[in-house]
Amino acid sequence: MNLIDTLLRCVGTLAVFLVLPLVVGQTEHKVMAHMQGRLGPMYAGGFHGWAQLVADGVKFAQKEDVVPAGADRRIFQAAPAVALLPYLLVLLAIPVGPNGFVGQAIDAGIFFVLAVMGIGVLGSLMAGWASANKFSLLGALRSAAQLMSYELPMLLAAASVAMAAGTVSLPGIVDAFHWWWIPWQLIGAFVFFTAGLAELQRPPFDMPVADSEIIFGAYTEYTGLRFALFLLAEYAGIVVICALTSVLFLGGWHGPFSDGLGWLWTLLKTLALAFVVLWLRVTYPRLREDQLMRFAWTVLIPLALAQLALTGIIKVAIS
Amino acid sequence: MKIPGSGLAKGLAVTMRTMTRRTVTAQYPDVQPALPPRSRGVIGLLEENCTVCMLCARECPDWCIYIDSHKETLPAADPNARARTRNVLDRFAIDFSLCMYCGICIEVCPFDALFWSPEFEYAETDIRELTHERDRLREWMWTVPAPPAHDGAAEEPKEIAMARKAADKLAAAAAAQEQEGGES
Numbered sequence: 271m272n273l274i275d276t277l278l279r280c281v282g283t284l285a286v287f288l289v290l291p292l293v294v295g296q297t298e299h300k301v302m303a304h305m306q307g308r309l310g311p312m313y314a315g316g317f318h319g320w321a322q323l324v325a326d327g328v329k330f331a332q333k334e335d336v337v338p339a340g341a342d343r344r345i346f347q348a349a350p351a352v353a354l355l356p357y358l359l360v361l362l363a364i365p366v367g368p369n370g371f372v373g374q375a376i377d378a379g380i381f382f383v384l385a386v387m388g389i390g391v392l393g394s395l396m397a398g399w400a401s402a403n404k405f406s407l408l409g410a411l412r413s414a415a416q417l418m419s420y421e422l423p424m425l426l427a428a429a430s431v432a433m434a435a436g437t438v439s440l441p442g443i444v445d446a447f448h449w450w451w452i453p454w455q456l457i458g459a460f461v462f463f464t465a466g467l468a469e470l471q472r473p474p475f476d477m478p479v480a481d482s483e484i485i486f487g488a489y490t491e492y493t494g495l496r497f498a499l500f501l502l503a504e505y506a507g508i509v510v511i512c513a514l515t516s517v518l519f520l521g522g523w524h525g526p527f528s529d530g531l532g533w534l535w536t537l538l539k540t541l542a543l544a545f546v547v548l549w550l551r552v553t554y555p556r557l558r559e560d561q562l563m564r565f566a567w568t569v570l571i572p573l574a575l576a577q578l579a580l581t582g583i584i585k586v587a588i589s
Numbered sequence: 590m591k592i593p594g595s596g597l598a599k600g601l602a603v604t605m606r607t608m609t610r611r612t613v614t615a616q617y618p619d620v621q622p623a624l625p626p627r628s629r630g631v632i633g634l635l636e637e638n639c640t641v642c643m644l645c646a647r648e649c650p651d652w653c654i655y656i657d658s659h660k661e662t663l664p665a666a667d668p669n670a671r672a673r674t675r676n677v678l679d680r681f682a683i684d685f686s687l688c689m690y691c692g693i694c695i696e697v698c699p700f701d702a703l704f705w706s707p708e709f710e711y712a713e714t715d716i717r718e719l720t721h722e723r724d725r726l727r728e729w730m731w732t733v734p735a736p737p738a739h740d741g742a743a744e745e746p747k748e749i750a751m752a753r754k755a756a757d758k759l760a761a762a763a764a765a766q767e768q769e770g771g772e773s
Contacts, residue, residue, distance in 0.1 A: 305604040309614040553600045 291505035333494035340402035350499035353393025367532035379440035398488030409487020413478035419566035426574035459519035466511035512543035633729030645694035653687035
């Protein structure tokens with residue numbers, strides 16, 4: 271019984287992990303195209319190119335897996351897994367619906383989630399260093415610097431929610447949620463979401479892969495399936511960041527009929543946030559590396575600290 | 590007073606508005622493009638009208654029209670008359686790999702033997718195939734559309750105006766004669 275239950279939860283998480291990033295990727299193809307007055311993929315699969323990513327996957331699988339002669343072979347080959355797996359682990363801990371609808375409820379959920387997500391950046395650092403390519407190294411160092419700057423506001427914003435709820439367990443935070451938390455934690459939500467975008471290296475924070483400057487950053491030397499895994503990690507990261515934002519700041523499963531349809535609310539909120547991620551990508555140009563750093567240290571961190579102070583004051587006032 | 594961040598919001602509004610509008614992508618091989626009137630696709634030859642005057646070949650800026658002809662003597666219809674000679678077209682070819690679609694040959698043709706056709710799908714894998722000989726040029730004539738209608742307020746074409754004038758004159762004369770006949 272217990273084994274079957276565990277197995278079912280793992281398989282369910284894996285299925286979500288494999289399907290949702292593809293849905294987000296396909297949506298990105300179409301949304302980006304229509305925001306630019308184009309149609310996007312139209313042929314693959316017959317109906318409006320719905321199978322474009324499947325076709326891409328087949329193409330990636332057919333390509334030769336090249337490892338550069340000067341590369342650190344084992345690290346180079348392990349890097350995509352290091353980039354991808356943390357997101358799978360994080361997804362396991364994100365509560366989807368009420369009454370234990372979660373892969374694995376962890377008491378120190380926020381700590382676990384934020385700590386494991388930091389490992390993902392280690393993947394691009396390994397990839398860049400092991401590639402023996404100066405562009406890869408530059409990209410890897412940029413992503414490391416970006417992680418350093420943006421992890422702090424992200425942690426502070428998450429700490430604000432944990433303070434408001436009085437718990438660090440993710441289901442506990444959603445349980446404690448009230449609608450007036452949204453205006454209360456608005457600044458925190460902005461900081462968390464923006465820092466999450468930067469951590470994923472999504473435009474407009476994509477300097478680590480700035481193709482006009484350093485080709486494709488840490489992933490320059492990758493081909494075939496390993497490259498596809500890095501791309502999958504990026505889209506899995508979008509799903510994870512959006513799910514976390516909706517769980518921490520938008521009340522997760524709370525909504526009308528949340529007893530039966532709680533999971534649907536979480537999914538809807540996550541997908542709406544994913545749309546915002548794509549929207550931002552289409553709208554804004556890439557920041558410069560120094561602008562990126564300045565934004566983190568002079569805007570996001572003061573905002574996160576202000577949110578923390580606000581949370582503390584109101585928490586003391588109402589208790 | 591400018592609100593900080595209003596530029597960012599404006600950017601988001603632009604992309605969102607574009608998403609709700611129709612796309613501009615032409616789905617060409619699946620959907621044929623709607624071409625405007627007088628589209629310049631390929632040149633058709635109505636060889637029945639050609640008199641081998643060579644004006645088109647001489648005016649062509651890049652000399653892509655090839656014309657060969659010979660003279661034929663027609664036996665005189667009347668024993669007292671001189672025998673007439675006539676130009677007979679042997680070859681008429683346009684090399685579309687050289688043609689720059691200026692349309693000067695069509696403009697200069699005094700006998701309306703050359704026409705624009707809107708057909709544009711005649712790409713070839715061999716450049717020599719782009720030299721269209723007279724039979725192929727004649728085939729393009731079937732794709733030449735009727736000339737677009739005149740503007741509603743435009744003056745009548747000269748030919749029709751003259752024909753109408755002549756017809757009116759005839760009718761007036763006939764009416765006058767009938768009146769005269771009735772009186773006498």
